[in-house]
Amino acid sequence: MKQMARSLNFLRGRLLALCCCIAAAALSLACLAPSIAAAQTYPNRPIRLLHGFAAGGAADTMARIVSNGLSKRLGQPVLVEAKPGAGGNLAADAVAKSAPDGYTIGLVTGAHAISGALYKQLAYSPTDSFDMLSTMVYYALVIAVRADHQAKTLSDLIAMAKAKPDDLSYGSVGFGSTHHLAGELLNVTAGTRMVHVPYRGDSLTVTALLAGDVPVIVGTTVLLTGQIDSGAIRGLAVTSHARTKLLPNVPSVQEAGVKDFDVRTWAGLVAPKGTPSDIVKRLHAEIQSMLADPATKTALETATGGEVRGSTPEEMRTLITSEIDKWSKVINDAGIPRI
DSSP states (O other): OHHHHHHHHHHHHHHHHHHHHHHHHHHHHHHHHHHHHHHHHOOSSOEEEEESSOTTSHHHHHHHHHHHHHHHHHSSOEEEEEOOOGGGHHHHHHHHTSOSSSSEEEEEEHHHHHHHHHOSOOSSOTTTTEEEEEEEEEEEEEEEEETTSSOSSHHHHHHHHHHSTTTOEEEESSTTSHHHHHHHHHHHHHTOOOEEEEOSSHHHHHHHHHHTSOSEEEEEHHHHHHHHHHTSEEEEEESSSSOOSSSTTSOBTGGGTOTTOOOEEEEEEEEETTOOHHHHHHHHHHHHHHHHSHHHHHHHHHHHSSEEOOOOHHHHHHHHHHHHHHHHHHHHHHTOOOO
């Protein structure tokens, strides 16, 4: 009898354990069901595409190209929202705090990584608050002067800046921009002390240069190409390691003797952290399809003067992490106060 009782108790224990396992599995499936269902029906309503720069600028133009390309592939409108301010931080914060359901994505640029290096306390993490989707395009900047400036080459400009430290200034699209830090990297690597003058956007920077308010600017190549070709502005050097297709007659900074100088800004797409993996995979696949389309590729290259290049989510995360490290060093070496 005792043996039989022990056997019955053993069987009851096994049965209870089995019931617990079944209940746990059912609970897990119940929790997963909404995500699975969402991924299977995605997308079934319009998607927001946020960026942090002024309407009509390079980022806004890129966002509208992406909107057109993804809308066709996803079968739902992709609506562009410009949320300018704080070098793109306001838009990035809005994306990070959005529901991770695939219906809000963000266009970020090289300034996204710079923010991680420059700001003491961000309301989000440039890496950990996002699921990366893909990079899209890389493009160089150009160091330029007015056509009547004494400096005919970048070497001339460096010599002038060294002869009169703190006397020469350069303009950029704003404090903490890639343009700003490209100028500071030149100061660090070439041993100059040009003073930064921030403006609110590319067009105001060019206007200030032509008006003689600032002698040097670091500008976006695609915006300056027409002025350089017309002879109103002289391009001294592009910031990439090699010459660009857009400005083939303008040498690189490295050609002027500044070793290991290579600055290209970039643009890519992100989603809020926790977006279902199936939706991330779907978005990534559609982005790659879009970038491979000749019309989209040409439109992005025309808008930026750059090189279209997609990536895996992991490659994009590695890029941002490495750029945060790179710009942190430049900020330290240049003595730029963190915000």
